[in-house]
Amino acid sequence: MTAVEWPRMQRDLVAILRGVRPDEVEAIAAALIVEGLEAIEVPLNSPDPLASIRNLARAFGDEILVGGGTMLTVRDVEEVHAAGGRLFVSPNMRPRVIARAVELGMVAMPGVLTPTEALDALDAGASGLKFFPADILGPSGIAGIRVVLPKDTLVAAVGGVSAANLEDYMKAGVRAFGIGSTFYRPGDDAAAVRLKARAVIAAYDASCEKLAKG
Amino acid sequence: MHVLENGFLRVEVAEKGAELQSVRTRADSQEWLWNGDPAWWAGRSPLLFPVVGQNPHGEVTIGGISYPMPAHGFARNSTFRVVDAGTSLIRLELLPDETTLASFPFRFRLGVTYRIDADRLSCRVSVENSGTSDMPFQFGFHPGFRWPLPGAGGEAHHVRLANGGSPQMLRHDVAGLIDEKLLASPFEEGMLAVTPAHFEAGAMVFPEGAGTEITFVGGMSRVEMSTSNLPAFALWQKPGAPFLCVEPWCGMAPFLSQGAALENRSGSVMLAPNARTIFGMNLRFVASA
Numbered sequence: 001m002t003a004v005e006w007p008r009m010q011r012d013l014v015a016i017l018r019g020v021r022p023d024e025v026e027a028i029a030a031a032l033i034v035e036g037l038e039a040i041e042v043p044l045n046s047p048d049p050l051a052s053i054r055n056l057a058r059a060f061g062d063e064i065l066v067g068g069g070t071m072l073t074v075r076d077v078e079e080v081h082a083a084g085g086r087l088f089v090s091p092n093m094r095p096r097v098i099a100r101a102v103e104l105g106m107v108a109m110p111g112v113l114t115p116t117e118a119l120d121a122l123d124a125g126a127s128g129l130k131f132f133p134a135d136i137l138g139p140s141g142i143a144g145i146r147v148v149l150p151k152d153t154l155v156a157a158v159g160g161v162s163a164a165n166l167e168d169y170m171k172a173g174v175r176a177f178g179i180g181s182t183f184y185r186p187g188d189d190a191a192a193v194r195l196k197a198r199a200v201i202a203a204y205d206a207s208c209e210k211l212a213k214g
Numbered sequence: 215m216h217v218l219e220n221g222f223l224r225v226e227v228a229e230k231g232a233e234l235q236s237v238r239t240r241a242d243s244q245e246w247l248w249n250g251d252p253a254w255w256a257g258r259s260p261l262l263f264p265v266v267g268q269n270p271h272g273e274v275t276i277g278g279i280s281y282p283m284p285a286h287g288f289a290r291n292s293t294f295r296v297v298d299a300g301t302s303l304i305r306l307e308l309l310p311d312e313t314t315l316a317s318f319p320f321r322f323r324l325g326v327t328y329r330i331d332a333d334r335l336s337c338r339v340s341v342e343n344s345g346t347s348d349m350p351f352q353f354g355f356h357p358g359f360r361w362p363l364p365g366a367g368g369e370a371h372h373v374r375l376a377n378g379g380s381p382q383m384l385r386h387d388v389a390g391l392i393d394e395k396l397l398a399s400p401f402e403e404g405m406l407a408v409t410p411a412h413f414e415a416g417a418m419v420f421p422e423g424a425g426t427e428i429t430f431v432g433g434m435s436r437v438e439m440s441t442s443n444l445p446a447f448a449l450w451q452k453p454g455a456p457f458l459c460v461e462p463w464c465g466m467a468p469f470l471s472q473g474a475a476l477e478n479r480s481g482s483v484m485l486a487p488n489a490r491t492i493f494g495m496n497l498r499f500v501a502s503a
Contacts, residue, residue, distance in 0.1 A: 004489045010426050010442040034331050038442060038494070062305060062325035063338040063492065086490050105343070105488025212377070 003125040004107050006154040007065060009038040011204055012176035014089070014109075015197070016069055016158070018043045019186035022051035026059050028184060031194035033064060036201055041089050041178065043069035044076055050083045057084025065107060069178075074100045081106060089178070091132055093117045095124035109156060109176075113137065115145050118153075128154030128176060135160030139172035146173045163203035170207050177204075216296065216304050222333040223499070231290040232306040232326040234259035234357065237335065239499050244365065246437065246499050248358030248457035255358065255452055260290035261326065261339065262354035264318050265476065267467025268390025274476045276319065276350060283317045285390065286356070289324060303329045321345040335497045341483075342490040349485045350477045352465025354444070355495045359430055359437050361408075361451065361458040365502035366432030371408050373449060373460065377425030378404035384419040387470060392419065392480075394469040410453045417450035419466060421480060430460055434502030442494035446481055462495055 006012075015032050017025065020042060029040055040060075042052045049068060056066045067087025068080035074097055077088055081104045088101035093110040101108045102125035111132035112118045118129050129149075131142050134157035146155060157169045158178035166177065182200055184193050215235060218225040226236040235258055237246045250258045265274060265287045274283045284291070292314065294306035308314075308324040321344040329336045343349040361371060375381075380399035384392050400406050400418065412418060424447045430437045437460070441447075444462035451458050465481035472478055485491060 004486050005491075007491060008443045008445065010440060010494070033336075034334075036440075038492070061490075062327050062340040063329075063336070063494070065492065102486075103488075105486055105490065107489075 003102055004105055004127050006107060006109075006127040006176070007038075009065075011036060011038065011201065012154075012156070013037060013200070013204060014039040014041055014087075014156075014176065014178045015183045016041050016043060016178050016180035017046070017052070017184050018069070018180055019046050020052055020184065021046075022048050022055055025052040025055050027190040028188070028193050029056055029060055029064075031190040032183065032197050033060060035194055035197040037064070037197060039065040039087060041067050041069040041087055044072075044080075045070050050079055053080055053083040053085045057086075061086070067106065071097070071101075073097060077101045077104065077106070089130065093121040093124075093126075095120060098124035098126055101125075111158070115148050118145060118149055122150065122153065128156055130156045130158050130178060131174070133159030134169070134174075139165075139168045139174070142169070142174055143172035163200050166203055167207035167210065170211055216299050218304060218328060218330045219301055220330050220332070223330050223335060225328065225330060225335060227304050227306075227328055229294050229296060229306065231260055231292065232294040232308070233257075233261065233290065234328070234337075237497075237499065239333075239364070239501050242364065242501055244501060246359055246364060248360060254455040255457070257290070257356065257358060259355070259357040260286060262286040262352070262356055262463070263289040263324055263339075263341070264322075264351035264353070265479075266352045266354040266463045266465045266481070267392070268386070270389070270391060270468060270474045273474055274317075275474045276476050278475075279319075280474065281317050281319070286354075287352075288314055288317055294326065297325075302331070303327065318351075320349045322349060322351075333498055333500075335499075337495045337497070339493045340490055341485065341493075343485040343487055346487050348487070350482045351485065352463070352476075352479065352482050353493050354461055354463035354465065355493075356459055356461045357495075357497070358457040358459045361432070361456055363430070363432040363435040363437065366435040369433030371430065371432040371458070373401075373406045373408055374429045374431055375401060375404035375425050376427035376429070379423050379425055380404070381420040381423035384421055384466075386416045386419070386467065390467055391470050391472075392467050394471065408449065408458060410451065412449070413451050413453045417448045419446065419448045421446050421466065428460060428462070430458060436500045438498040438500065440496045443491065444493055444495070464493060
């Protein structure tokens, strides 16, 4: 079974639309896509999440990576895949759940917090590792664990990440970020999401540029 | 022919090859895309799939078996099916048929979406492996832009890399295979003043390091391109032709020493069963005032 590679996106940002409703998800996603987002996750503890994922996959599945978050079981994986989702995100790491996602060709980003979990998740076929909740470890904690991971492991941080601390995480070797309430909170309309996305992307780009110049 | 239109842009897309046929800015009615005059080059903006570039003796091998493969693949000559069409969006798809299976023994789905938003044109391509074995492929965009750009007649034209890089360059041999000898970059701190002389030895190919933001500038006019999942890029014209192709690629023709195996070609993607990968090119057209 071949692990599915983390896609080479222009920006490694995943928008987490926790609490989004199926009737608004397309407008919110369109606003994010126009601003340059290329991956969107709908956590399964949102209202009617599979309907939202189905709507997103139908409207944007050929343009961006769409999938589910808070995916805990093999059944979650199968339902999200059947709805058209191609991204698996979880808060935890269960090898058989990861393996099923990989078997279905999904990009797999399980949540880990320790070296044991990180290495086991990679063994199970993870495309990348989501350190969660990242603010427990902070940039220095993640940097410490990275030392023992294969060099090309894609490392993401989720939880407490905002425009203010992106750069610190990048310096610690974190490449990808899952961003939730900084992009979207229930009640936000598409225009509000677009403005927030623009600010985060500007901060992300500025951090990348600063680090590239050393 | 399908038309996308808003207050800024008018874009035409053909079902053959899912190829852009025309991109006009509404304010000045200027055409930005090459017109496909076969005296120079009959293409306008072909999609390159499942290979980029020439193939040794017109063949690729996949899993050790030889298949005939046209240069730049078959997608550009295939008729796509329209899945969805509106005034700001069109989605098309290509599925395998007898012709594709003769060259490429895989079940795939190639989805193409063009979308306009204000003055931006987004081109996104998804490739899905619907089969049961790993699928090697390459993909590239190949848009040709008018040179000189609208409103920039008589002006020097430049290609500018936002990352300020000076990526090393490769060239093709006469058969279209790539000489692996890396050449000094023609860019200086991300700038290249393009002239027809650059293309007397064919395309300039930059396997990496050009970044994701490339601008073709003439006077006060410019085409801004940003790309996703396309690490290589090439510049090409027929020397002296009134167009310049700015081509973001994932993959390229084989090196001279490499043979015909598609799996081994530089930049080939090996897509797992059921997996999907997405490529993007966003364009913004800025006319001189």
